[in-house]
Amino acid sequence: MTTTFLSTFLRELGSRRNLAASAALLFLLVVAVLSAAAPLLPIQDPLAIDTLNILSGPSQAHWLGTDELGRDILSRIIHGGRISLGVALSAVLLAGVLGTLLGVLIGFCGPRVEAVAMRLIDVFVSLPEIFVALIALALLGGGLGTLIGTIGLIYCPQFARVVYNMTRSIRAREHVLAARSLGAGRLWLIRHEALPNLYSIIAVQASVTFSFALLMEAGLSFLGLGVQPPTPSWGQMVGILKNYIYINPWSAVFPGLALFFVVLAVNLVGDLLQDVLNPELRK
Amino acid sequence: MLRFLGHRLSSALLTLAIAAVAVFLVARMIPGDPVMIMLGEATGGDPAAVARMRNELGLDRSLFVQFSNWAMRLLQGDFGVSIRSGEPVLDDLLLRIPRSLELIAGGLLVAVLLGLPLGILSARNRGRLSGAISSIVSVIGFSAPVFVSGVILVVVFGVWLQVLPSSGYVPFADDPLLHLSCLVLPSLAIGLNFMGVVARVTRASLIDTMDNDYVALARAKGLSRGRAMIRHALPNAMVPVIAIIGIRAGNLLGGTVIVEALFDWPGLSSLLVSASFSRDYPVIQGSLIAIFAIFILISLLIDLAQSFFDPRVRATA
Amino acid sequence: MTAAPLLSVRDLSVRFGDFLAVDGVGFDVAPGEVVCIVGESGSGKSVTGRAIMGLLDGSVRRSGEILLRGEALQDASEKRMNAVRGKEISMIFQEPMTALNPGMRVGAQIAEVLLLHFPVTRAEAMRRAVALLERVGIRDAKTRARAFPHELSGGMRQRVMIAIACAADPALIIADEPTTALDVTVQAQVLELLFKMQRELGSAVVFVTHDLGVVAGIADRVVVLYRGKVVEQGTVTEIFTRAQHPYTRALIAAAPDVELPRTPGLRFPTVDTDAIFGRADGAPASAPAPSSAAPVPAAPASLAGTEEDAATPALELRDLHRTFRLGGGLLPFGGKSLHAVNGVSLTIAPGTTTALIGESGSGKSTLGRCVARLDRPTSGDILYRGRDVVALRGDELMAFRRQVQTIFQDPFASLNPRRTVGEAVTDGLAIHGLAGREERHERARALLARVGLDPDYVSRYPHQFSGGQRQRIAIARALALDPRFIVADEAVSALDVSVRAQVLNLLSDLQDEHRLSFLFITHDLSTVRQFADRVAIMRAGEIVEDGETEAIFTDPQHEYTRSLLAAVPRIHLESAHRLRPLPA
């Protein structure tokens, strides 16, 4: 299924029907490369303050204008992408690794552990995200590490739930029974029978979580609970610059668009992943 | 059905009990001291005054004693008294919960009214331009951060066109129409994002359901593609849609902070956040418990709604 | 055959992307005639049925002509097709579970057809729907009309399907494997009903099936398909008595015959499609002949105190119970109990095959899982070579795992899709730490060769194999640890007739080579007579009768056994077994 999932996905990506998704993937790649290479690009210093030239519109010197401290918005968007994408990616990794482990382990731990653990997870899933974020930030202070940890923790239970549900269905499959009848222990079952079959659903869940994490990073930064200034992130830029829409509406629009298009692209790719996965699940 | 309800209720109570412990611990985990915050800025937290007030509020007792006092009173329906305002937490909750539910209901209305047709359209016309467009519209709704769409709504409808109040809350009893008009923009802000979710799940579920033999049977009976979809696929496709609506609605209970702030709508989320800022433990605990209780209630309602669309759910009940 | 054909299919081709599912199929159906389309999986038979109805969606390309009373349906407008569907041509689907709308009361689902095609009021349609339900033999039809599909049994659901298909008095009914998912006794009843209705309505039927037994009982004419092409067509008599094509002949020969007395050591006739049609493109070929010279893993250390001893039964079950608690949850109260296995006692001698026969829900699979210790009995003893299986722990349990293996029903599900075939067959060795990576690779090759597959396939993934090949892989996996006892849970039920014979033959060979004992769990009586030494009939958690195979087949004691036997479709064209008169 690894091979079929991937190859079906790639094939679907190539087909004309999914032009939007392949364009989205291409876009994401470009954004990722730009963000990764931000320090090497011939763009202005994203931290250079110019208080004589704040909130200016697009101009020759500043293609997308300047922000509330006169910093170049284009450069901040590109550098902000490093943060926004990096935080989201790391958070997804964290949530994915932790959530997958939790979900699989719970799925193989017997009914009692299962019942209690899942109830606990239910409780954590229904904890308001903003509240979790507040607590984490109060406990750990600001900073990128906290932000990644917080967002990772917020999405970890959801990940665990998805993985757990899938694990439960895998657990009942005949190949797992077959392995058990060969004498396979829990670890073997998890490593060789469950995990490899979870990859595709993990991929889909990760793509969904990635777009959530981007928005969450943005939301937290918007509320001032995220990235610490002067480091730029898209959400933080929108959060701050939207205060000045009556002065210079463009300044907030550009980082907003960057965020929006990336989330859109992630969702488009995620949709395709899901379309490929769904018939697979049904099989 | 009765036994099913009884079973669900008892399991709900168990969840609530676990939640109560978790909520209490989590609330106390936050560093900071409500008394210090209340007295702090002006008096610099004069130790004697702080100690006295802590004692008055019972915050100097052991966590266990505090928990059991709180839990015992909670069992009697007493949510305690806010540290900040000295008012019963329950009063606050009874004011805030209906507002939050109203906001969520408004968002839900927008989401269902726009999201369902959009989802159906994009499923029905899959592979065609109209399908792709409606898919993209729903993804756009889903992708637009609420603080972006919210700001746009305020500026366009509130400030430029001035056709709707940009923000605020007016009690229904004071002026029902003004009350409802205040609800429109925040509902839209929530609803547009929510719409994206509903449309996407509707699309996926409908495409799934369309593959079923009973839809083929419906067509074999002589139903057109459209009617087979609406009459046979759609009701069955609603089950996951309802599930996602329930989950999202539940998440919105404490998750509308940004919207409440943008539109100055005094709901449960902002109560929770402001209580967290001032470490008003009874209010934090009370609102979290309320959120859990409503969450559980919603999931019960969802089960009932699902059983309406899928009698098999009724059977397992 | 002089009457103008009701339906003419001319040069029908259906293409899904690059895959040609139906390739130039043509046949006629006269009014009132029953035409069976026979083929194995992937032959394009179901696609043909749906293509006639115009029910293929999306990216499918269809060419050729479909003439209904001379009217070209392939060019008909959607509106015209909606008028034809249900009224002129109706359809019965395979899975009564999924083919009825789960959210709609069955009466309404029947009434819907009437409302669509006749100018009747809703009340009138409902009244007629109830009448139809009565006509298809559903008692208390008025109440049942208000039932939802899940509240009815499989057989009843299929009766509802028949009612829907017959509601508008169609000229043609297309039945797509309508009884495949049913138990054999129910199948007999449903077939009887279908052809009673057919007789009354005078409709023609296109009956799609893989089961030659059913064909022998109902067909006027037969169309044999293989990989989308018509191999041969003719009257039922022609096909069964003087088939021209070697494939048709081989297929009929391979169909299990429940009336053939048991001949120990006899192997089932096989269908060698490679020889007949040349190698197919997709799936890898099977190795020409299973070579018994292939190396077989060394015998494992024996389970302490369980030396082979003809006097000790390989397996003994004493008053075995397995009860499931339904519903409930965390809380200790509530929920109902299901007695899946209810006091079963059974003994299996070493080196013999015992067939455990039961219909769905009889508890036979639960029993099998208890034996393989994949489930724990609620009470009772399972003695494997005299040792209590339930009590096994640690090393002893591992030793037991090496000796007792299970082969499952669904070769698609029982192989981990993410592991190569080589890994799959040697997982047992890896788990027990019996061989290093290199050695496992060699063993994997040997095992594949032993089950008749090309050893070079070790690094392929399961999805690259056909169903029969996968089942061979599953068998190879079971063999890797050189087991003494195999629980085969519906191990051949999902396989096509031709492949089924090969797999059964392989199992027989292995039994002879290794003196294996089999617990052969199945719902299918027809294969058992040749294959099993003893037969046990299970119903509702209890064994109603067990004994020597021939005794059971020739002199069944229990009424249930007799009804089971009577319901098995016969492969012979005898009017006694025909639901319809043989065509002239």
Place this chain on the structure above:
Amino acid sequence: MEMTRRSFALTGLTALTGLALGGTSLSAFAAGKAGTLRYGTVTEVTNIDPHIYAGNSWKVLIGVLYSPLVTFDTKGEIVPAVAESWEQPDAATIVFRLREGVTFHDGSALTADDVVFSLERIRDEATGATLRGYLVDCTIAKVDERTVEVKKSEPDASLLSVLALPEAAMVSKAWVESGVNIKSQANGTGPFTLAEYESGVRARLAANPSYFIEGEPKLETVDFRMIKSDDARVSALRSGQLDMIDFVPWKDIDMLARMPNFEVDSASGAFMSVWFNATRAPFDDPRVRRAMAFAVDREAISRAAFFGHGTPIFSAPTPEDSPYYNADLKGTVSLDIEKAKALLAEAGHGEGLDMELIVYQGLGIYTTTAQILQANLKEIGVNVSIRLVEWSDLVSRKNGADYDAMIYGVSMKLNDPDAYSYYLGSESAYWAKPIGYRDETLEALLDEGRQLTDQGARKAVYAKAEERILETMPWIFINYREQAQAYTRKVKGYVHLGGALSEAAPAISLPKIALD
């Protein structure tokens, strides 16, 4: 009214169906009720105990619900309130003569006992009152039914100003002792009564018919909405849902002022400063603190963070219009990178140092200021890492002395220069006490100034105190920030005040405001 409602339904409907017909239904909801002022305020007040300060909005609410003995008028002069007159027999004593016929909102008459009770309540440690520090060494005595004497152990020139603050509210003894919840109920003698109140959300004030000043208040009702979000507050004013807002965001001052239908009044209010933890190395070294003070580009901060509405402070924070303003100090602390570097090198940190700056996350003025500071200090080798925190965290860190430096907006406490004791006196719980800061020279000067009554003599002492402050630089003074009030032109009679009265200004004006 009926018409309004109908057009309302229409607007709601058009918007719902997405057929927003711009402009046609303008301001259907914008028409407030006659005699009702709709007031948008910034702080979410959750505790209306009249003796515990809780932000701007608290001051407005308490200022109109309760009355102190004396109060400020719209010119900033102290005028009679509950007390009709007072006399100062000596520099440490004030004797108040109570007005006759003053009643609380519950109808009971205000007595000398209530006055004594109120002031004693402020002094009581258990109350946690804001003014406790000022009154703790007072004796309060009832002379007769209409006379109360307040006596301090030492002369205190600022005592009367303190008693004129809204925080010195008069409460009813019987009412407080009856066990009411004073955190969410009010019973004062002020011009308005608390008709409805939802903690942290809104309050409705109704005119007090038996207010002791004839002809006031002019308004029937004040609808208070607590709107923390700057944008929501401004939008609500612009869209006609509010008549007046306080704490106008600096970025919007000019925009609103340009609009024909709004009036914006602005005056200096609080001043922005950087507080050092002056007991934590290396910030215990005055040279380090001074070095940083010379590195700050105050003009840039005023320009970018305050959009020009914040006058830079190049000396000490005494406003220019104050009689105590010392022109000699002007320009003492200006941008001088070389000097800053030299000072830093002198202190032994020529290679630079690291500092964590604690910054409130909720307001742009703080975060923008912080980032400019960061850039400024980088030039002299001070690496600032900004840590955004919520307000309660900031307060906890301040009281727990857990910070290197933080940005603080200091509201002016008094127009009297003794405010310096409150800011920087070693006994000040506000800043010095938690971190254990004490400067003997400054301490002596502040004590001296407090006990003098002659303005000329005081001016000289406070000039020295200010010099000392700039020498030791416990805080970096950045700029005054303007505090602006915006309102529609139909609001008449509002007078904006600056300095220490900027927070109380709306409370002072409210009884006099009328609507066209």
